[in-house]
Amino acid sequence: MINLFVVLLLFILPLIVFQFGISPYETPKIFVAQLIVFIFAIYSILTQKDFFAFPKDKVIFYALVGVCILLLIQIVVFRESSVVFGDVYRFQGLFFMFTMLIFSYVSARTRLTINPLYIFSLLVVHLILAFFLGTNEAHRSFGTLGEPNSLASYSLFLWPFILFDKKRLHKVFQFSTIFIVIGILYISGSRSALFALLAQSTYLGLLYKNIPQRLSVVAAVVVLSLSLLSPFFVQTYYENRADIWKGAFQAGITHPIIGSGFGNIHSAISHTRPYKITTLQNRIVDSAHNIFLDWWVQGGIVGFLLLVTMLTRTFIIFVKQKNKLYITLLVGLLGTFLFNPMSVSLHLCLWFLIGQALSKNTAHV
Amino acid sequence: MKLRLALVTLLVIIFASTLSNQVSIASANTVISSVLTPPVTQPVTSFAKSISGHVTFRFLGWFRGITHEDKVKDAANVKIEARNIFTNQKFITYTDSNGNYILGADAGKYLVSASYSNIPFAPGVRFVDLKNNKGNVNFQGFTK
Numbered sequence: 001m002i003n004l005f006v007v008l009l010l011f012i013l014p015l016i017v018f019q020f021g022i023s024p025y026e027t028p029k030i031f032v033a034q035l036i037v038f039i040f041a042i043y044s045i046l047t048q049k050d051f052f053a054f055p056k057d058k059v060i061f062y063a064l065v066g067v068c069i070l071l072l073i074q075i076v077v078f079r080e081s082s083v084v085f086g087d088v089y090r091f092q093g094l095f096f097m098f099t100m101l102i103f104s105y106v107s108a109r110t111r112l113t114i115n116p117l118y119i120f121s122l123l124v125v126h127l128i129l130a131f132f133l134g135t136n137e138a139h140r141s142f143g144t145l146g147e148p149n150s151l152a153s154y155s156l157f158l159w160p161f162i163l164f165d166k167k168r169l170h171k172v173f174q175f176s177t178i179f180i181v182i183g184i185l186y187i188s189g190s191r192s193a194l195f196a197l198l199a200q201s202t203y204l205g206l207l208y209k210n211i212p213q214r215l216s217v218v219a220a221v222v223v224l225s226l227s228l229l230s231p232f233f234v235q236t237y238y239e240n241r242a243d244i245w246k247g248a249f250q251a252g253i254t255h256p257i258i259g260s261g262f263g264n265i266h267s268a269i270s271h272t273r274p275y276k277i278t279t280l281q282n283r284i285v286d287s288a289h290n291i292f293l294d295w296w297v298q299g300g301i302v303g304f305l306l307l308v309t310m311l312t313r314t315f316i317i318f319v320k321q322k323n324k325l326y327i328t329l330l331v332g333l334l335g336t337f338l339f340n341p342m343s344v345s346l347h348l349c350l351w352f353l354i355g356q357a358l359s360k361n362t363a364h365v
Numbered sequence: 366m367k368l369r370l371a372l373v374t375l376l377v378i379i380f381a382s383t384l385s386n387q388v389s390i391a392s393a394n395t396v397i398s399s400v401l402t403p404p405v406t407q408p409v410t411s412f413a414k415s416i417s418g419h420v421t422f423r424f425l426g427w428f429r430g431i432t433h434e435d436k437v438k439d440a441a442n443v444k445i446e447a448r449n450i451f452t453n454q455k456f457i458t459y460t461d462s463n464g465n466y467i468l469g470a471d472a473g474k475y476l477v478s479a480s481y482s483n484i485p486f487a488p489g490v491r492f493v494d495l496k497n498n499k500g501n502v503n504f505q506g507f508t509k
Contacts, residue, residue, distance in 0.1 A: 020391060020392075021391035021392070027391050031384070031387070031388065031391070034380075034384060034387075035384070038376070038380045038384075041376060042373055042376065042377070045369050045372055045373055045376075046369055046373065051369075052368075084383070084386075085386070085387050085390055088390060088391065088415070091387060091391070095383050095384075095387065267471070
């Protein structure tokens with residue numbers, strides 16, 4: 001039953017599209033996700049005997065508690081609906097963050113079991129729907145995720161499940177998966193996903209050459225770090241990330257300790273001086289387009305360090321477990337989170353992985 | 366078991382009240398068009414507040430008809446501009462096929478106007494003090 005909740009949130013939710021709120025692609029997903037997480041939490045509290053047992057990894061647990069405390073402080077300090085709920089497109093405010101934390105904790109005890117053939121089918125469905133639903137103004141496919149980068153990132157989250165299952169699936173499926181993923185990346189036009197795929201490939205390639213896990217992970221992280229230089233050399237009118245990052249960094253300095261509040265990022269960035277003299281002068285930026293900068297602006301140095309702690313510890317645990325699947329998933333997610341604001345579906349994937357590290361679960365596919 | 370039930374009760378109260386508030390916010394920002402709307406793709410297009418309304422054309426002259434339905438039609442592709450009176454920052458959108466529009470903007474004081482070809486609109490300009498989402502900022506253009 002618990003596995004069902006996780007499967008619903010990670011694999012069915014991205015397909016949900018119906019008219020509600022401003023975006024039929026994002027708004028319904030948020031509400032459905034919050035509802036399912038709420039029911040999941042109630043079910044876990046009432047049925048799991050070890051729900052109140054101390055998780056296996058104390059570092060991540062205390063970091064999660066730290067984030068909770070930070071959110072509670074922000075509720076008291078800011079007391080604005082925009083902070084509690086976030087903007088009307090993404091609704092990624094305090095309430096959203098609490099939902100992610102709860103999901104991470106309750107899903108920690110889940111050992112994900114899913115048939116990789118189902119994952120393959122999902123990939124095919126997403127590719128077909130991406131064609132069917134058309135393209136945006138920049139001629140990029142967005143699929144049911146509603147954003148090209150989210151679509152590409154989600155495909156990078158799916159394909160390792162097929163790659164690492166050698167027992168049940170014929171090799172034809174594994175070869176086909178690579179072409180499907182490349183196809184999705186091509187029609188979505190996501191450069192960040194390309195960097196993420198490169199990082200995943202670097203990690204897997206080094207593993208194949210029997211390079212130790214730690215060095216392979218370090219190499220993947222180096223690739224991701226080098227990719228952060230690209231916006232400073234390639235800039236477009238709509239997505240001037242170098243300017244957004246500068247503005248976000250400056251915005252974080254104005255409230256360096258606890259930040260401007262989760263959900264309050266757009267007003268924080270819009271008041272920074274570097275932002276006002278850039279090509280984004282007459283536009284509103286609703287995200288720093290980098291998860292670390294998002295947490296820096298919204299949570300200050302406290303939030304930033306808590307995020308770094310959780311992600312670093314997650315990597316360490318997966319390396320110790322030699323959990324290649326989860327490392328590949330995390331590298332792929334981080335690669336796209338470094339450049340884009342993400343759909344709720346991808347946030348759930350990320351917090352699921354953190355939850356798995358919290359209870360030191362190994363993947364079972 | 367008592368602790369679990371207490372925790373569940375607390376969760377239900379907090380979650381239900383917060384989610385219902387969130388639903389009301391989302392509902393207030395529902396796009397009126399019935400077809401799938403463009404996705405949230407451009408990363409720089411999220412606004413904290415919105416101005417919305419309906420624009421119509423009123424056709425002058427007896428030859429157009431007598432009834433209200435003959436005389437007044439929904440006005441598509443009308444340019445709606447909101448100019449912040451202090452910063453001079455402008456936000457622009459266009460009405461859809463039903464004459465409806467939603468214009469995202471930051472909180473502030475705006476002069477909102479409609480324009481389409483050389484058609485005069487009434488009112489010529491509307492003042493909007495945007496603290497929360499503002500609806501019914503309507504215009505009517507006069508043409509033959």
